[in-house]
Amino acid sequence: MNLVPLPCRLLACLLPALLSAAPVLAGGLAPGYRNLPFSAPEPGSYELPVLGTAADGVVLDSDGRPLRLHALYDGRIVLLGFIYSTCDDVNGCPLATVVFQKLRNALKSEPEPAGRLRLLTLSFDPEHDTPEAMRRYGEGFRDGGVDWHFLTTRSEAELQPILEAYGQSVQKEYDAAGRSTGKYSHLLRVFLIDGQKRIRNVYTVSVLHPDLVLADVKTLLQEVPVPVGGQAASPPLRAGDDKTGYASPAYETHALALDARRGRPADLFQRAQRPVLGLPKLPVPADDPLTPAKIALGRKLFYDRRLSLNQTFSCAMCHIPEQGFTSQEQATATGIEGRTVRRNAPTLYNVAYLTKLFHDGRESSLENQVWGPFLAANEMGNPSVGFVLDRIESLPDYRGLFEQAFGRGPGMETVGQALACYERVLVSGDSPFDRWRYGHESGALSEAARKGFELFTGKAGCAACHTVGDRHALFTDDALHNTGVGYRASMDKTPAARRVQVAPGVSFEVDAKTFAQVAEPVPGDLGRYEITQNPADRWKYRTPTLRNVALTAPYMHNGVFASLREVVEFYNRGGEPNENLDPLIRPLGLSAQEVDALVEFLSSLTGGDNQTLVSDAFAAPVGNGR
Incomplete structure (x- = not known):
């Protein structure tokens, strides 16, 4: 069958016709034009x-x-x-x-x-x-x-x-005349x-x-069950349910229902033994070594709703796997019965490397930290440690699991250790940035992202707090700083009226007096000062890691910024001036193009194997109360 070059418009018109005529033309065309001589493999039956x-x-x-x-x-x-x-x-x-x-x-x-x-x-x-x-x-x-x-x-x-x-x-191709x-x-x-x-x-x-x-x-x-809202302008790898176009009658949710989540268990113990490009060796305390049994038990506890007061709330409901092990749906977390939590849920990716936990750095070990959410009245709501342990003892599917993992039954120490072992293996590196800087893959990072890294370590000064080393990078100094975000939230006056959305595309102005009758006042937050009582620590919060930052919106301890661009522009302005403002915070003088480059760089910090952890999480049992 001899063909001559066709104008692109004519070719585009003919191709659908060729498609419908494929059975007739199959003998002289490529294999793709006819039926397979064998059955295609079942989706999901291979990797x-x-x-x-x-x-x-x-x-x-x-x-x-x-x-x-x-x-x-x-x-x-x-x-x-x-x-x-x-x-x-x-x-x-x-x-x-x-x-x-x-x-x-x-x-x-x-x-x-x-x-x-x-x-x-x-x-x-x-x-x-x-x-x-x-x-x-x-x-x-x-x-x-x-x-x-x-x-x-x-x-x-x-x-x-x-x-x-x-x-x-x-x-x-050239002819004989060149x-x-x-x-x-x-x-x-x-x-x-x-x-x-x-x-x-x-x-x-x-x-x-x-x-x-x-x-x-x-x-x-x-x-990789990562829902996408269908908008080309949505952030890279945006997890959760993209609300773009929410006010439109044509809006459709892309959130996954629990019964639609399908995953594949991973060998998290073996995964934790392997070096991860861009990260140092995994720190494991001598008194809580990793074992497969402890990790599996901690994973079961993490997704079990029965361990809250009313058996409706699990750790994973604030630290959602497909949303970067944080929550993208709201600025600050929500506990049982919709109770308000005043701070944003931090990501659990690479939490093993932190020496200060919670936004105010009040805990120093994962083993102890896990009890905070268990006992907080506005999170999981349990009245005591004993209440949680009695609940676990009463559940038949936990029978023998603690004995297998620890050689003894559930206790305050073993529950904390099991959960810590699971959280410790949520390791995420091997990002495009890591492959470029530490793996020496020149094409792994875009030109804009490389420019952003130059700004990050130079003019913008980000690396002063979000540290980058020669062999690895945690993107946090694990210290506490006052950037002015907490100060601004504390000093904001109540507006005379607020615009409240009551349905997609339907909003009303509500005066302050009416609003106060139905809304709980926003609780104050003085950051590290609440722990130390030192006035110099007012509005200081822990430096978060920037790894996977494209997945963990909204940003800051109170979720005040919805996008990475807003964060960069806040720092470009020099933060919010106050008497305790960290001296590292200053106006940066970045152009719009430089802001774009920084955002591009930050988007390159998403881990290359996160899908394994998300898929494993989807395969975990979800403990449901009666």
Whole structure:
């Protein structure tokens, strides 16, 4: 079957027809155009290896707007294909486009996976494939279902680093006179990229079949249940339920119900024995060594709702695995019966490395810290240690577990040790930053993120508190500082009226007197001063780690900032002046572009293997009260 190069608009019109005619044409076309000679594997019955980090780069959408590839990934499962629109090789670019279209058709009746997959078709011929040309090329594929973007670049110079990073070899073909023929010599490759911007499979012609690709996509979706709100501008790897567009009648939640969560148990003990790129050796106290039995018991306790006063609340309801082991849904935590907690739930990722716990640093060991939430009236609400131990003793599914782990029954010490062992193995490193700085992968970090790191350690001075070493980085000095956030909250006067949202898109102004009749006054918070009674410690709070910071919004001890940009802009202004303001806090003089670069860098600190911990958490038993 001899073909001549077709204009991209005509080719886009013909491809759907080729798709429907596939049974007739199968004999002369690539394997992807006909049925598999075997059954595709069952999704979730196998694992896909991590093949490397998906590189970033600047591209243009079909309206000519510049975008970064990583912004288009934004926590979704992505299929990235490199093509040129005038390709006439049926075993090449048209095949990739047809397979993408088949996937869209297959997912029309499956909105859940369709809403979490994005297709990216990127031209490697920017001279011919302008944004307008790519827009015309994509016109035949706008029939709903999976989100599909047709992209190009400004120039070959901007494209080349992207091609090199993905190992995509492309060469122009020339005739005997040395003139370009308008054709390219290349090997078709399509990349499957997970929600953490990692390449999980690379398809060539022989395996680029929609049934195989769909099985892989569904396998990743089972492995990494990270809901996405469907907005390209949402933060990278945003966990939880993205409320973007909440006021719109078309808004749909993407939160996972408990009975929809599926996970796979991990060997957390063996995982904790392995070095993690970017992190020092895991500190384990001599009097509470890690064992598989203790970790498993602590994991069971962590997700057990029966250990609260009214058997409705567990540790995991403030430290939600898929939300960075914190809570993104509210600025400050909520305990049993909706009781208000005045501070934000801190992340538990890498909590093993901290020597000061809680925002005010009042505890020094995980073994002791766990009892704070158990006994707080506005958290789990238990009246005493004995009440918790009696509850555990009464539950038949705990019978023998403490004896197996400790050689004795449940007690204040063993409950604390078991929970501490589980929390201690929630280790998260091997981020894109780690692979760039400590793994020496030059393509692991975008140019903007590298600029952000330069600012982080230089002009912005962030590294003075969020420390970075030559061999590893905890991104915290484990000390306490007054940035002015607590001072500002304490000094704010009650407004004469507040705007209260009562339903999506419906708000009312409520005067202060009426508001006070139905709302509890916001409790004061003096930070470290409440522990030491030293006036110099007013409004001091522990420096949080910045690892996984893109997952742990809202920010600060009171959740006052909803985005990383707001945090950076607060520090750019010099914090909030007060008599105890830390001398390290000062106006930074950052430009808007420099703020962007810092945010980009902070977004590169998400751990590379978080999915293992989240999947393991989803496999944990959830103790429900009667």
